[in-house]
Amino acid sequence: MSHSTSTGVVTWPADIAADYRAKGYWEDRTLGEMISAVADEYPDREALVDGDVRMSYAELADRADAAAARLRDLGFEPDDRLLVQLANGWQFVALTLACFRAGVIPVMALPSHRRYELTHLASLSESRGIAVPDVLRDFDHQALAHELVAELADLDVVLVSGTPRHGAVNLDEILALPDDGTERQLLRRRVDEWNPDPDAPACFLISGGTTGLPKLITRTHNDYVCNIRATTAVAELDENDIYLVALPAGHNFPLACPGILGALLAGAKTVMLPSPEPVRAFTTIAAEGVTISAAVPAVAQQWIENQARTGGNQLESLRVLQVGGSRLPDEYAARVGSVLHCTLQQVFGMAEGLINATRLDDPTDVICTTQGRPVCDADEIRILDPAGADVPDGEPGALYTRGPYTPRGYYNAPEHNARSFLDGGWYGSGDVVVRRPDGNLVVHGRDKDMINRAGEKISAEEIESLVYRLPGVELTAAVAMPDPALGERVCLYLVPQEGRSFDLDEVRDHLTGLGIAKYKLPERLQIVSSIPTTKVGKLDKKALREDIATQLSHSQ
Template sequence: MAMMDVQLNSWLLLDHAAAHFPTTEIVTRCVDGSVHRYTYADFSARAHQLMHALDGLGLGRGDHVATLAWNGYRHLEAYFAVPCTERVLHTCNVRLSAEDLSYIIGHADDRAVLVEPDLLPVLEQVHALGGLATVDHIIVLGATVPETSLSGVVAYEELIAGQPTTYPRREIDEYAPLGLCYTSGTTGRPKGVVYTHRSTFLHSQAVCSASGLAVGPRDSVLPVVPMFHANAWGLPYAATASGAKQVFLSGQLDAGALVDLLAEEQVTITGGVPTVWLAVADELAGRGESLPAMRHIMCGGSQPPRALIERYRREFGLTILQGWGMTETSPLASIAWPKEHMGQWSADRLTDEVRTKAGLPLPGVQVCIRDELGQDLPWDGTSLGELLVRGPWVADSYLSGESAQQFTEDGWFVTGDIAIGTPEGYFVIADRAKDLVKSGGEWISSVDMEAAIMAMDGVCEAAVIAVPDPRWQERPLACIVPRDGVSVTVDDVRRHLEKAGFARWQLPDHVQVIDAIPRTGVGKFDKKALRARFAPT
């Protein structure tokens, strides 16, 4: 006997939500501060209208449709309407430079762009650089078209108005491309990663599972992570798959507005980068409030400082779950859940041995740690090597076959992360390979040092980079953003790090006090910019 051969595609997710959760809400706080509410039934009908509208534009099967958009209900409609009509959704990072956007839109051969009204000036810059040569249609995600120098622009609401609210379901091969996301381009040009219907469906099930983020029908889910990056960590697809309420905050991050939404919409699961949760913690403390409905907060993108994890536990009674992944892993690959036998462990031990780790691989994901000769290293809590990963939602190549050296002959993706595996099966990211500091032949983890510095009372943020040294090859330089009115000296930092367990030879010789740490398009510390700024002349 055999099982039914059902194609794992985006229609399975969309149909399930519309059929079984028609009255569940989708809530968006728009850029202008207004709040839009509708249901999965409304969402499904409008997504079907967009499917007809895309057909009416003459876009063919397999054509790439780009979005330059914030988190919100119209973006969610595109998340399904584009792939359900056998087209490919290309979510463009709105924080990339006009030059990079021009490159990726051309490289992807995008045929249409859905753009937010307030992001039209960005698209105008792209056009001035010749970046819209392949684009035939520009659709503004609103009811009207603002004044613009671009021609042939149509309003989204005008485009879908009058279209039928049902669309004939297509039998789409599960291995067909569904989405396209480019890496943030911290080294070289951004590279395209293609997600398939199958990989997205399986990833959404993993996110829904208790090994992932345990998203279910009773949850209210707010992804702070942008929908333009790696499918907002899969949360919109997972929430739709499980019929969970969805909540979106459009536009630039505002900690006050975010806390309002988290509280008012009784959000139970959310996810974002550490800098988000630093700002939210200060906002909650200033209000003297907590978030009683919250079940867990996922933190990814970079390792959250131990002090941040402990602050949420002690001040607000909230759990921060660390997760790890990359654009190339769809992106969720691991979550730092405790195991059953750890139930009697103290909170401090759980933090040290579980919550500060990148996590346990999700079912279906395999990871290994290899040395410079390509040999597997033991998971002994000390051996340091490069992290490799493989699985059904891990890319096996980049668009156009670029950077083929990152994919091994035996079927692994070389992440560029340096990791240590523990006997319990967890792994911790010690650093990015390019960010390790090699001083006198010995490695210093910039991640560990950053986390320790950010535990200082007077420090808001810290990034550690390697700078050339004539004697030791490289030395760590700590770039620090102090809290208002606080002075931080190199002696303060050295004393603190020594108490935290760092050896004297590891301590930085200099610190740079700066107003803000530059960030990449996905909110990570941009160490490339720091190295360029503080490199010796």
């Protein structure tokens, strides 16, 4: 039997919470009721486009209410958790809103996750159910979901977008429209009564995980609405905008910065795409009149190169391209305006809270060479040296933050919280930044053992711990190697035991067999006789990163 989430949620101190309320950062309204209010105001306005599916605000709200009631009828109670592993599509949006309305907490997994990650997330969240595609990109998500149900005590419901097997529930039937107007009115009254506490979790996001498997980030209705409002304001998004979702929708960036939820709260239109592949993305931008989208640097680079090669006016409606997830190289930042003919908004933030962004009217040098400044005037920032002292502007240091949408701790993770938070609730993101005198931040990298592959954060420690399960490994170290398209890829240094040999395929097959996501697999293997250590005996990752960077530069 799953426990109440309240036992694992770290709350803001009462006096600080009261101050956030008094100043209007926390509105004490839930995402579900707020989006329903937008649907009441603009019932006939188009809310959501997914291929041939076009949905008005009224229809989306009706589907969400009906699904909320059906989730309750399936046995889901307020505060139950539902692991959501859906591809970008209308079902993701409708199910997420249904969870908000029913008081069920969606746990935002990614389609790329496999057994290893899903087992951990379902266990940590004590999820009652899992929502999956049937088969996606040749992977049988439904089969894996049934295996997880057989293994995990709390998990007992499989919702499938596709053809259900083995007693699974058809997600499309859960999300079907109510039969008629009378049923819609009855459903609405029933669902309105379930409106959760605005301080309760709206959803769980997943962390990048610097020390192994991902942690759960509690986002309450109050703090997430604050996050959405602030990012909506700096993106200057309103009801006339058309927002393209091409990154995985369960990520904080396309979900709420301002993302899907920001577009819905503004009365704007959201267009879903399964991937940001340039040809289809550009065709969709032209067909739908898309005005704003979000990309990671590797995607922005592909879009720039595609547009430079093909030309044409498919992007003439595009007003803003937000780029975040990792630092966009300055040379590509300069080309967004000249090649894509839209305004670049650099976004540097974290699912754990703080979002920084350049402003649309900032000078070109700010837009192209910085990662912006906090989006909310209640965001607090400290930049500290290794001894914990504040550094002056212009000096690099570790970023710490707190504010009305930066939670005070990970969910049910006291040991991680002791490492990641300072006294007073300051969260250490692991980023090394420089603050300029104008308040804009420039990101200089990470101070933790993290690899950032196209915006997906990969824990070196996690990869190493799994490689050590392979017989014959004496010593191993995973490090980031630079990559012009993806930012970084995983390079694995390995010292074999005497008489043992390895190749990259063997290591990748071993990790795949353990069920990890494909994006985490090493893409280069360096067999060495020893690995350098620091003065305190730790593996010298800095030396290894420099070694592989030098090798790559010499091979070009």
